Amino acid sequence: MKKYLFILAITALPVGLVCAQSPKDAYETIVDGVKVIVQPSGNGIVEIQAIIKGGVQNYPADKMGIESLAMTALSECGTMNHDKNSFKDQLDKVNASVYGYSNKNFSVLRMNCIKNDFDTVWPLFTEALTQPKFDAKEFARIQQDAINALKESESQPDAAIDKYANKIAFAGRSYAEDPAGTVDIIQKLTPEQTAAYYKGILTRSRLLIVVVADMDRPALEGKLKTLLDGIKKGYPFEFKKSFFRSYQNTFSSEPRDLATNYVEGVTSGPEAGSPDYDAFQVAMRIFANRHFLEVRTNNGLSYAPQAWFNAGATSVAKFSVSTTQPDKYIAVFDQLVDKVKTEGFKPEEVANMKTTYLTGFYYKNETNFAQASSIASNEVIYGDWKHSLQLVEDVKKLTTDDVSNAFRKYIGNIIWVYQGDTKKVNPLLYTNGTLHKADNPVSN
Amino acid sequence: MILRFTKLLLFCFAFTLFAKHSPAQVRLPDGYYWKVLPNGLQVVVIENSKVPLATIEIAVKNGAYTEGPEFSGLSHLFEHMFFKANKDYPDQASFLKRTQELGAIWNGTTDVERVNYFFTFDRDSLKAGLKFMNAAIRFPIYREEDMKKERPVVDGEFQRGESDPYFQLWYAIQQKLWGDLVTRKVAIGIHEVINTATPEKMMVIKNKYYFPNNSLLTICGDVKHDEAFAMAEKIFGDWANSGFDPIQKYPIPPFKPLDKSIYFVKETSIAQTPYVQFSWQGPSYLTDSASTVAADVFSTIVGLNSSKLQQALVDKGLASTVSLGYTTCKYVGPIDLFVVPNPNKLQECYNELLKQVGMFADSNYFTDEQLKNAKAILLRNDIYNKEKPSTLPSQMSYMWCSTSLNYYTDNTDNYQKVTRADIQKYLNTYVIGKAMVAGMVIKPELSKQVNAASFFAAK
Numbered sequence: 001m002k003k004y005l006f007i008l009a010i011t012a013l014p015v016g017l018v019c020a021q022s023p024k025d026a027y028e029t030i031v032d033g034v035k036v037i038v039q040p041s042g043n044g045i046v047e048i049q050a051i052i053k054g055g056v057q058n059y060p061a062d063k064m065g066i067e068s069l070a071m072t073a074l075s076e077c078g079t080m081n082h083d084k085n086s087f088k089d090q091l092d093k094v095n096a097s098v099y100g101y102s103n104k105n106f107s108v109l110r111m112n113c114i115k116n117d118f119d120t121v122w123p124l125f126t127e128a129l130t131q132p133k134f135d136a137k138e139f140a141r142i143q144q145d146a147i148n149a150l151k152e153s154e155s156q157p158d159a160a161i162d163k164y165a166n167k168i169a170f171a172g173r174s175y176a177e178d179p180a181g182t183v184d185i186i187q188k189l190t191p192e193q194t195a196a197y198y199k200g201i202l203t204r205s206r207l208l209i210v211v212v213a214d215m216d217r218p219a220l221e222g223k224l225k226t227l228l229d230g231i232k233k234g235y236p237f238e239f240k241k242s243f244f245r246s247y248q249n250t251f252s253s254e255p256r257d258l259a260t261n262y263v264e265g266v267t268s269g270p271e272a273g274s275p276d277y278d279a280f281q282v283a284m285r286i287f288a289n290r291h292f293l294e295v296r297t298n299n300g301l302s303y304a305p306q307a308w309f310n311a312g313a314t315s316v317a318k319f320s321v322s323t324t325q326p327d328k329y330i331a332v333f334d335q336l337v338d339k340v341k342t343e344g345f346k347p348e349e350v351a352n353m354k355t356t357y358l359t360g361f362y363y364k365n366e367t368n369f370a371q372a373s374s375i376a377s378n379e380v381i382y383g384d385w386k387h388s389l390q391l392v393e394d395v396k397k398l399t400t401d402d403v404s405n406a407f408r409k410y411i412g413n414i415i416w417v418y419q420g421d422t423k424k425v426n427p428l429l430y431t432n433g434t435l436h437k438a439d440n441p442v443s444n
Numbered sequence: 445m446i447l448r449f450t451k452l453l454l455f456c457f458a459f460t461l462f463a464k465h466s467p468a469q470v471r472l473p474d475g476y477y478w479k480v481l482p483n484g485l486q487v488v489v490i491e492n493s494k495v496p497l498a499t500i501e502i503a504v505k506n507g508a509y510t511e512g513p514e515f516s517g518l519s520h521l522f523e524h525m526f527f528k529a530n531k532d533y534p535d536q537a538s539f540l541k542r543t544q545e546l547g548a549i550w551n552g553t554t555d556v557e558r559v560n561y562f563f564t565f566d567r568d569s570l571k572a573g574l575k576f577m578n579a580a581i582r583f584p585i586y587r588e589e590d591m592k593k594e595r596p597v598v599d600g601e602f603q604r605g606e607s608d609p610y611f612q613l614w615y616a617i618q619q620k621l622w623g624d625l626v627t628r629k630v631a632i633g634i635h636e637v638i639n640t641a642t643p644e645k646m647m648v649i650k651n652k653y654y655f656p657n658n659s660l661l662t663i664c665g666d667v668k669h670d671e672a673f674a675m676a677e678k679i680f681g682d683w684a685n686s687g688f689d690p691i692q693k694y695p696i697p698p699f700k701p702l703d704k705s706i707y708f709v710k711e712t713s714i715a716q717t718p719y720v721q722f723s724w725q726g727p728s729y730l731t732d733s734a735s736t737v738a739a740d741v742f743s744t745i746v747g748l749n750s751s752k753l754q755q756a757l758v759d760k761g762l763a764s765t766v767s768l769g770y771t772t773c774k775y776v777g778p779i780d781l782f783v784v785p786n787p788n789k790l791q792e793c794y795n796e797l798l799k800q801v802g803m804f805a806d807s808n809y810f811t812d813e814q815l816k817n818a819k820a821i822l823l824r825n826d827i828y829n830k831e832k833p834s835t836l837p838s839q840m841s842y843m844w845c846s847t848s849l850n851y852y853t854d855n856t857d858n859y860q861k862v863t864r865a866d867i868q869k870y871l872n873t874y875v876i877g878k879a880m881v882a883g884m885v886i887k888p889e890l891s892k893q894v895n896a897a898s899f900f901a902a903k
Contacts, residue, residue, distance in 0.1 A: 151716035259606035300593035303600035355547030362495035
């Protein structure tokens with residue numbers, strides 16, 4: 001069950017996933033044509049992630065949800081050697097995790113255990129990855145659970161508004177697809193279909209392995225070789241990135257019987273790996289601070305004003321609030337954007353954010369899981385896992401103009417979505433755009 | 445002169461109060477160091493050099509349990525106001541600017557028996573960070589205009605909760621489980637009280653609870669304990685002791701046991717899928733600490749995939765998840781059995797749930813191997829829990845507020861000592877045959893379709 005603890009602020013940590021260990025400790029190697037990245041952890045916990053690249057690029061819209069269901073099935077529908085119960089019971093005995101999940105950019109099968117339990121957990125991890133059974137009875141169970149989970153996420157306002165924003169902003173692109181699928185699609189999937197789909201994406205050409213643990217290198221590589229030998233090579237895979245820009249401000253709404261109203265905006269952002277990428281990350285972090293100060297502190301308009309850079313195959317900037325005064329919010333927001341566009345950020349804001357990045361560098365990755373996730377997303381999305389280690393140094397080199405200009409360049413027309421009391425909002429205020437005073441003004 | 449004398453007297457009193465707690469009596473894990481300052485402020489330094497950061501936290505024995513109806517939600521509002529203005533940083537803009545200069549990651553939380561404030565920054569900023577914390581905790585400024593802006597923020601947090609169907613279920617259960625004393629268990633409070641709060645009410649809270657002898661300062665990270673203690677003493681050493689134990693002076697009234705089970709079905713259009721929860725009044729650390737430990741072991745047993753509970757509900761497809769949990773409290777912690785049922789088998793799921801609870805009394809409800817496995821899980825949890833240094837202060841201070849430092853230190857070992865008899869005693873005392881609150885949140889259409897009220901009711 002959930003426990004209610006009331007927290008001062010929902011805070012977004014400094015973006016750009018980073019690692020606590022020094023770059024010299026981490027290394028990459030190739031095993032059977034698959035890139036393996038190893039980050040020593042300095043603790044007694046083992047985290048291994050097998051990444052299958054592609055995400056929504058791997059399936060058509062009418063099959064969305066299939067990859068997520070397949071990844072769940074790996075640990076929930078038995079393997080050729082273990083039925084579901086014996087598989088899970090073995091994990092329980094050593095309090096270890098083996099499970100799969102999917103996002104828009106890639107899927108992961110993850111194992112996490114205490115180092116002394118590695119020999120118990122590793123065979124289960126490899127079986128799940130390479131010999132899943134897709135047992136029909138268990139499949140029917142996880143299918144129902146997936147439908148339940150979809151409905152649950154629709155009931156969670158923060159998840160629901162983000163899903164709605166993605167659907168509207170990315171309409172017509174594969175990035176609009178929800179990895180969790182839809183109820184209609186999920187209930188039609190069969191175990192055979194899903195197993196066949198999984199077989200198709202499990203290729204060495206799509207795989208990446210990330211290890212965060214203190215392990216003997218030859219022994220680890222030997223185990224990985226045995227694992228990867230059983231996986232087919234597959235056709236070369238290219239992770240495609242696309243740029244997002246809206247050519248007009250739009251406003252879409254859905255009535256919902258909520259105690260407050262949820263607003264989210266989506267606009268452009270630099271492609272991962274492009275020259276503006278780091279500067280824009282810093283710009284959005286500083287903007288998030290200003291957004292918090294103006295929306296919450298100075299105007300008391302929202303408990304949870306947020307602004308963040310969402311990097312992926314399609315990278316975008318997002319803004320969100322829950323508020324009972326949506327029209328006042330958009331006025332404050334427009335002024336905030338306009339001020340940055342006309343005056344830029346202050347040098348001390350950029351200097352302070354560099355210090356915050358340093359704290360975030362260590363803070364965010366105190367756990368092996370966070371480090372592995374950082375390496376995986378940087379490798380898949382940015383195209384270079386070392387970026388996760390070099391970010392702090394790269395950020396130090398940025399000037400105030402770099403950061404201000406990145407904001408000016410990408411913050412343009414915004415796709416706004418709204419869920420709540422539709423009588424409380426004036427759509428025109430959202431589609432009017434900012435005050436047209438900037439050198440790169442936002443216009444309809 | 446009189447003032448100085450009074451201060452001295454208070455310090456002496458504080459020393460007497462805390463002389464009973466000599467360092468030899470406090471047990472802590474390796475790398476943890478404890479000290480009580482003459483003013484009664486307990487300080488724990490956790491040396492952990494995994495990353496070159498320092499985390500500082502002040503935890504105060506305050507929260508919902510100290511609130512009667514007229515103050516319901518104000519410990520939480522107070523926590524928000526901590527981050528607003530103080531003598532060194534007279535408005536929130538300058539406060540936030542200082543956090544940015546320090547590169548700090550920060551937050552605060554309000555719970556039933558604890559309010560805490562924490563900052564993480566570079567290890568070299570420890571002294572500056574402690575000074576920053578000192579100004580905020582001891583010298584806050586409450587202005588009407590600041591409160592006017594913060595009240596809707598806190599109320600907005602409440603409204604976000606109310607927009608979530610699980611919160612609606614949880615909130616309704618609390619009203620029924622705790623009756624007249626519900627404000628002592630719900631930190632989010634009452635809308636009207638939040639929206640009419642005044643600076644005077646903030647001062648009332650400060651003058652009741654915000655004293656060194658009701659607080660724990662924790663410094664964790666890449667620090668040396670002797671240096672950290674010296675800094676803490678220099679910065680917080682002149683924080684005056686209250687001269688009284690706030691929790692003794694303003695005692696927590698006893699919670700009245702439920703006299704009969706209560707069932708309710710809450711219909712809301714936002715519940716896309718139903719949730720069910722059974723809640724009981726569980727053990728108190730003050731009166732039955734052994735059962736607080738046994739509770740966690742039993743919850744872990746029924747969380748095992750092999751357990752009768754998981755097999756009957758999740759394995760058979762009657763529920764997506766089922767979990768049992770006890771929240772450790774000094775004053776009556778809740779025991780919650782939460783289920784996400786399969787909406788197509790709602791009644792079947794509910795009947796099985798009742799059957800399982802009825803079977804808790806069977807001596808063979810779990811096997812010796814399951815007991816052993818649960819203990820093995822709890823042993824490893826201790827390793828996982830210690831992985832992230834910046835969370836250590838919060839984990840420890842929760843226990844300091846609701847139990848004791850020794851309880852925190854011995855918890856994992858004590859799990860290993862739990863017997864079947866301990867678990868049976870816990871279940872017999874708090875669950876088996878005891879009154880509970882059973883709630884279901886459900887969409888009106890589904891409720892009508894399955895006629896939820898017809899079966900989800902006391903028999």
